Amino acid sequence: MREITPLDLPDMARGAAVLGTGGGGDPYVGRLLAQQALLRHGPVQLVDPMEIDDDAVVIPTAFMGAPTVMLEKLPSGAELTAALQALEQLIGKKAAYTVSIEAGGLNSLIPFVAAAELGLPLIDADGMGRAFPELQMLLPTLGGVSATPMAIADERGNAVSLETVSNGWAERFARGVTIEMGCSAAVSLYVLTGRQVKDMMVHGTMTLCQRLGAAIREAGEAHRDPVAAATEVMGGRVVFRGKIVDVQRGTQGGFARGEAVLDGLADDLGSRMEVAFQNENLVASRDGEVVVSVPDLICLLDTDTGEPVTTETLRYGLRVSVVAAPCDPRWRSTEGLALAGPAYFGYDHEYVPV
Amino acid sequence: MREITPLDLPDMARGAAVLGTGGGGDPYVGRLLAQQALLRHGPVQLVDPMEIDDDAVVIPTAFMGAPTVMLEKLPSGAELTAALQALEQLIGKKAAYTVSIEAGGLNSLIPFVAAAELGLPLIDADGMGRAFPELQMLLPTLGGVSATPMAIADERGNAVSLETVSNGWAERFARGVTIEMGCSAAVSLYVLTGRQVKDMMVHGTMTLCQRLGAAIREAGEAHRDPVAAATEVMGGRVVFRGKIVDVQRGTQGGFARGEAVLDGLADDLGSRMEVAFQNENLVASRDGEVVVSVPDLICLLDTDTGEPVTTETLRYGLRVSVVAAPCDPRWRSTEGLALAGPAYFGYDHEYVPV
Structure with missing residues (x-):
């Protein structure tokens, strides 16, 4: 376990943008939101996946929508916590950890906002090892984990929840709702056990983002390539x-x-x-x-x-x-x-x- | 209170089509579904709104979508009961009655399906006194009743629930989800108390549909206009x-x-x-x-x-x-x-x- 402070975020955001492979939303937006949340609530605990209990309740948080829109319609932490808490209510359990579903782009830093706002530790892992455009494209889908129950929240106070027969249908409904919400919305989905995180997620990707961002910065400072x-x-x-x-x-x-x-x-x-x-x-x-x-x-x-x-x-x-x-x-x-x-x-x- | 049997349905469907003012979905579809449900489960109790308790839990049921599509993709009773039961779970209460939100068209007969399947009495009233195309166009909206929590279910087993800041937003999200579900879906919404039914709904409209349908039939039989x-x-x-x-x-x-x-x-x-x-x-x-x-x-x-x-x-x-x-x-x-x-x-x- 280690503490993440606002000073860690610039490297992490740079590395996340690389793993975003062009997409995943502007990590600058994610960095601003995470920075604000960490300054207000203090550092976030970053936990190695192997340290957590097998039966721990893990609830991921993310933003969904068109990255081009998020640049103009800056999301806030309120809808993120609303989405996570709506999902807690649906399953009747509290989250012990949050985690990123997507190491690339905006969504690598977004869970820091939820973690800081709610005082949750964050797991050093993600569900893709990169960014992908659709929500069913997660390694836990391959392991048979359902994306639903899923909660979607917007900045007006609207909340939508889904219970679907497949993760493809969850993508379809969530995409439609996200479009109605103005092409960007906070989501919470893929409730996982600690064991599932260990078995199905990509380990260490938050740290990888930070190392990658630091490598680029340090090479520049040292006039290397x-x-x-x-x-x-x-x-x-x-x-x-x-x-x-x-x-x-x-x-x-x-x-x-x-x-x-x-x-x-x-x-x-x-x-x-x-x-x-x-x-x-x-x-x-x-x-x-x-x-x-x-x-x-x-x-x-x-x-x-x-x-x-x-x-x-x-x-x-x-x-x-x-x-x-x-x-x-x-x-x-x-x-x-x-x-x-x-x-x-x-x-x-x-x-x-x- | 009186019993509605399959023999009452043809007149009621004809009258409902008149109050449908051209829309509201083909009441022939509603009649077929209601007929089937009443033949299988027995008659439905039709209750005068003034007879019910002020604090009774009333949960309306309806179909939402493009009427033209419902002619080709015949809805079933399973998604209706799924929608009503999903809403019961959301509010943590059981329905004592169901009721129509819309006296015109398909949705005047649809609640008979839910009533028969679940053994619920049906209230002789509706929320419009006619048919309207959007879900916020209900007299209870004027009385400040929220359309949400609302549940939407399709024939595949998918379920979506909404909690919105206004009934206009409920319409917007529900319309989007209905389109993704193939332009027709079962919905349950506008949880009402008995008191609200008495104060805000249009009384006697199921009976009006039946009287209207009978008047047209009898005039034809008697060679009157x-x-x-x-x-x-x-x-x-x-x-x-x-x-x-x-x-x-x-x-x-x-x-x-x-x-x-x-x-x-x-x-x-x-x-x-x-x-x-x-x-x-x-x-x-x-x-x-x-x-x-x-x-x-x-x-x-x-x-x-x-x-x-x-x-x-x-x-x-x-x-x-x-x-x-x-x-x-x-x-x-x-x-x-x-x-x-x-x-x-x-x-x-x-x-x-x-």
Whole structure:
């Protein structure tokens, strides 16, 4: 167990943005909210998953919606605690811990807000090891854990709860409700036991975010290559270096969808790359050939500073390096690929692991 | 108190279709479901609202969605009882009675299904005295009763519950969820006390439906004018007689919207009428001038048989009489008109009572 103070958050947010693979919401928003909550309520205890009781009640918290909207409609901690408490009431039990369902982007820092507001310790783990656009794309889904009962709350005081026959239906209803709530809402779902956290979540990802963010910052301070530093922490490799020459983007069905086109600046890494995204980067093709795809991580980093580039901040002329990193091995199982592999997103190429 | 058997249902369904003012869903579907439930479980007790205890727990049941879809995707009693029981669980109380929120169309007969399945008596009353397209358009809304907690259930076993800050928000979320459920869902909402039923509901409307349906049938059997018979029971008047020459129709945002154009066949009643609808008939204009509008009732009856014509069964060549009938007087208050008057539906004319 260790204490997380507001000083830990900037590195953690930077690392979370890298694992967000372009999406997962702007971690700057998450950082601001977490910072405010930690300043008001004091530090949050970050707990190793192996330290918790097998029968502990663990209730995750998150924001759901279109990241582009969250930049304009800043969420508050009130709806987060409302969602968590509504779920406590539904199950008739109190949470002993909260945890992140998604280590990438906004949702890696959001549970710190709930933890600080409610005085709960936070578990150093998450349910994806990255960010994914849909709520059923969680390793516990593979383990048979139900996303429901699930609670959804907005900033007006509205609350919706779901009890569905599958996690896919939970995604469908929750997406519809989130859209009615103005494309962003606080959610609490996937009630887990301590044992399930140990068996099904990705361990240590909050600490990984912090290490990754620190590596980029320290490389910059020491005038070393920050992209190389990040790549090393993630165990990945640089698959392209180039300049953004085109971005197409739209909000569709509550998602930010689009594509970025890059012109090559490193002769040995090809001349053109296309990166398709749905909130997160999904597929990177180099000179017409797929080189990385979901569930592996496709991270765009500013070539000079190593700062992660989200799909909202893609813009013409930006020089970026594209880093491919391996996903949690459980995503590479047949069931994992069915849930979050290229075919699910409508691509017909085979998945080739990084 | 009296017993309702399957033999009472055909007249009741016919009358309900008249009060449905073109919408409210096909009462034939409601009649089939109610008939089946009464044959299986025996008669249902119909109770006068003045007979019930002031503190009795009353839980209404209904179907929500696009009537055009319900014709193709026949709802079952299972999701109705699921919705009512989900709401019982939310409030931690058992229903002593169920009641209709809407006397017009499908939803006048639907509560008989829940009553028969669960062995509950049904109150002879409803919340509108007619049919309206949106769930906040209920007299209890005017009395400050919350539509939530509300439960929504589908035929797959999914359940959604709502707790909203206003009945307008309940409509918005419930509509979105209903659309995701395939444009039709069972709902249970507006938990009422016996006192609230007495004070805020329209009394005797189940019996009115039956009387109205019987009057049309008996007039036909006796070779009297069935339209005149219906008009008399409703205390209304015939405002047009003509032939349908055009129908425009579409499904939009979960509603059936459109307009019918009629050519006159009775010289003293004008030469042309336009009837605009959103599930229900909203505004009837005669030779360019509004003659009836919501919240008053606009009922299209087959001129020969007196059978009610719903917006789904409007077709070229049909000879219809347009009957205008007064709404419950509480709809004519400033608050009532704000909730369900012409301005709410986007019309800029003043409301002129029938």
